Amino acid sequence: MLQERQIQIQHPLWQFKLKILRLVMFISSIVFTMAVFLQVVARYLFNYSLFGIEEFASFAGVIMYFIGAAYATHERSHISASLIDTIFGEGRITAGVHAFTRLLAFLLTLYILSSLFDLFIFTERMNTKSVELRLPMVWIYGTMLVGLGLTAFYFLLEFYDSLRATIWHVPAEETKQ
Amino acid sequence: MSSLILMDVAILVTLMILGVPVALTFVAAAAFLVIFGDYNSTTFLITAGYSKVSSVVLLAIPLYILAGGIMTQGGIARRLLELADSILGRYRSGLGVVTVITTAIFGAISGMASSAVAAIGSIAIPRMVEQGYDRGYATSLVSCSAVLALLIPPSATMILYGWVTGTSIAACFLAPLIPALLLIVLFSLWNMILTRKMDIRVAEPVSFNVQVKTVYRRAREAGFGLAMPLIILGLIYGGVTTPTEAAAVAVVYALPVAFMIYRELTFRSFYDVVWKSAQVTAVLMLVIFTANMLARVLTLEEVPQQILETMLAVSDNPIVLLLLVNAFLLMIGMFMEDVSGILLAAPLLLPVVTEAGVHPVHFAAIIGTNLGMGLITPPTAPILYFGTLIGQTTLAKVVNPTLVFVFLAYFPVVLLTTFIPQLSLWLPSLITGL
Numbered sequence: 135m136l137q138e139r140q141i142q143i144q145h146p147l148w149q150f151k152l153k154i155l156r157l158v159m160f161i162s163s164i165v166f167t168m169a170v171f172l173q174v175v176a177r178y179l180f181n182y183s184l185f186g187i188e189e190f191a192s193f194a195g196v197i198m199y200f201i202g203a204a205y206a207t208h209e210r211s212h213i214s215a216s217l218i219d220t221i222f223g224e225g226r227i228t229a230g231v232h233a234f235t236r237l238l239a240f241l242l243t244l245y246i247l248s249s250l251f252d253l254f255i256f257t258e259r260m261n262t263k264s265v266e267l268r269l270p271m272v273w274i275y276g277t278m279l280v281g282l283g284l285t286a287f288y289f290l291l292e293f294y295d296s297l298r299a300t301i302w303h304v305p306a307e308e309t310k311q
Numbered sequence: 312m313s314s315l316i317l318m319d320v321a322i323l324v325t326l327m328i329l330g331v332p333v334a335l336t337f338v339a340a341a342a343f344l345v346i347f348g349d350y351n352s353t354t355f356l357i358t359a360g361y362s363k364v365s366s367v368v369l370l371a372i373p374l375y376i377l378a379g380g381i382m383t384q385g386g387i388a389r390r391l392l393e394l395a396d397s398i399l400g401r402y403r404s405g406l407g408v409v410t411v412i413t414t415a416i417f418g419a420i421s422g423m424a425s426s427a428v429a430a431i432g433s434i435a436i437p438r439m440v441e442q443g444y445d446r447g448y449a450t451s452l453v454s455c456s457a458v459l460a461l462l463i464p465p466s467a468t469m470i471l472y473g474w475v476t477g478t479s480i481a482a483c484f485l486a487p488l489i490p491a492l493l494l495i496v497l498f499s500l501w502n503m504i505l506t507r508k509m510d511i512r513v514a515e516p517v518s519f520n521v522q523v524k525t526v527y528r529r530a531r532e533a534g535f536g537l538a539m540p541l542i543i544l545g546l547i548y549g550g551v552t553t554p555t556e557a558a559a560v561a562v563v564y565a566l567p568v569a570f571m572i573y574r575e576l577t578f579r580s581f582y583d584v585v586w587k588s589a590q591v592t593a594v595l596m597l598v599i600f601t602a603n604m605l606a607r608v609l610t611l612e613e614v615p616q617q618i619l620e621t622m623l624a625v626s627d628n629p630i631v632l633l634l635l636v637n638a639f640l641l642m643i644g645m646f647m648e649d650v651s652g653i654l655l656a657a658p659l660l661l662p663v664v665t666e667a668g669v670h671p672v673h674f675a676a677i678i679g680t681n682l683g684m685g686l687i688t689p690p691t692a693p694i695l696y697f698g699t700l701i702g703q704t705t706l707a708k709v710v711n712p713t714l715v716f717v718f719l720a721y722f723p724v725v726l727l728t729t730f731i732p733q734l735s736l737w738l739p740s741l742i743t744g745l
Binding site: 157159160162164166167171174178191192193195196198199200201202203205206209213214217218219220231232234235238239242245246248249252253256274278 | 333342358365366377558563604
């Protein structure tokens with residue numbers, strides 16, 4: 135089973151997906167940096183304000199936040215303040231609690247996802263557009279759905295790893311990329 | 312307070328202790344209130360979170376993190392450390408003082424306590440150990456100093472506070488600056504006292520001329536990095552740009568410095584720095600997104616008013632109220648990192664401190680120093696734990712010196728900041744007019 139999982143994380147398609155996530159994070163970061171900088175240059179050098187550029191920058195930011203959140207879940211780098219690891223150290227109890235918390239994290243992400251999906255459907259029906267650039271809001275909510283969907287998926291994988299660590303004593307680190 | 316709210320707090324704390332990611336503990340707390348409250352739809356939770364994270368003001372945070380990341384990759388940490396070392400390094404316990412000052416300045420450049428621990432700690436701790444400092448002590452000194460990143464402008468924590476409470480970010484940047492300087496002085500003094508019994512070896516003395524030349528050479532090398540926070544602050548306080556725009560200028564400034572002047576950044580490492588900074592930001596932004604979901608429900612449930620009434624029922628004496636607020640903030644700081652702490656505590660406690668006659672800018676300094684102390688106070692102490700990883704030591708070896716820094720440096724500064732408003736209001740009123 136461990137071999138299967140290791141093959142899975144080495145699979146070119148899996149690696150390609152991670153590369154795409156990193157590329158989206160890179161491009162969106164560059165886009166909002168340049169957008170804000172252009173606004174500074176336009177305003178202070180040419181005394182001209184670029185209409186809608188702040189909204190454009192904030193959209194690029196939102197894309198980066200949610201795709202980045204998914205990648206951070208894959209990297210297991212979300213902020214948590216666990217005392218269990220400190221008290222019990224490595225072992226079955228910690229792995230068991232870890233499995234429980236990851237399952238909870240997966241379910242809570244699904245809870246946000248379902249609310250977001252409702253909003254996505256509503257926005258699509260109402261054809262809601264952004265205030266300045268008149269961009270369809272479903273694009274932004276759609277990106278958030280993708281990001282949160284991947285976040286839920288990675289939490290589920292982490293739950294699976296922790297569960298195996300609890301039941302079969304497989305160190306979770308071995309399956310972590 | 313209602314039993315529903317108390318149960319909600321219990322859920323929040325329990326899930327945090329168990330290790331559920333902080334962002335999702337906020338979702339759990341919000342979901343609990345929504346399920347047991349009188350709400351027909353949950354989409355308002357998403358719009359509450361989205362309306363906040365899509366704010367242009369908040370773009371300052373990823374931009375500062377990116378600028379700090381580029382500078383770090385460009386090798387600014389080593390250059391800063393070498394500059395400070397050339398000035399103070401030949402004195403006994405001088406390297407400890409050098410570490411405190413460098414970590415504080417680096418914190419100002421990177422805006423993140425964890426970056427300061429990683430960048431300065433990985434260079435300074437081995438160097439201190441080589442000179443004869445105790446490894447646990449060196450790790451503790453770096454970790455405690457790194458928390459100054461929250462207090463020295465431009466600070467991500469202060470951007471968040473200003474944004475959440477609708478207070479001037481320029482004024483909030485300046486509010487915790489004097490408390491931060493007091494902390495630098497106290498850390499340096501305690502460093503001299505605590506290292507008295509250590510067998511520290513210092514370099515051979517050199518002539519005055521040689522030292523001046525060395526300081527000049529290293530100042531020239533570090534100058535481009537040191538200029539970055541000055542440019543940012545100059546742009547903001549000169550009224551030229553907003554904090555977000557100043558952050559974008561900082562990124563654009565950092566690029567030629569790291570690529571062409573320091574020559575330590577390649578296109579490959581630039582790509583990595585950008586997406587890694589994006590990842591760090593995304594983690595914070597998810598916390599901000601979900602904290603705003605919870606904040607919306609708490610506001611609908613009138614929790615800030617309930618907290619105010621509960622605290623006023625204990626006492627209406629401003630001193631007692633402020634002591635209670637400090638205790639509350641310390642508890643929050645012990646269990647949460649600074650971003651979550653600010654997002655949760657600032658809107659809840661602002662009505663209470665306003666009732667006690669505290670100015671919102673003064674409260675920025677109070678909340679900053681308290682949450683900073685929480686980051687290095689066990690049991691959770693995230694920065695201290697991170698420091699032990701960088702310093703390759705155990706928590707047991709770090710705890711004793713940390714308790715000295717917490718109780719004999721941080722705690723007095725927290726009290727001074729709370730009860731002497733001039734410490735945090737003098738600079739903002741002088742520069743921004745307040």
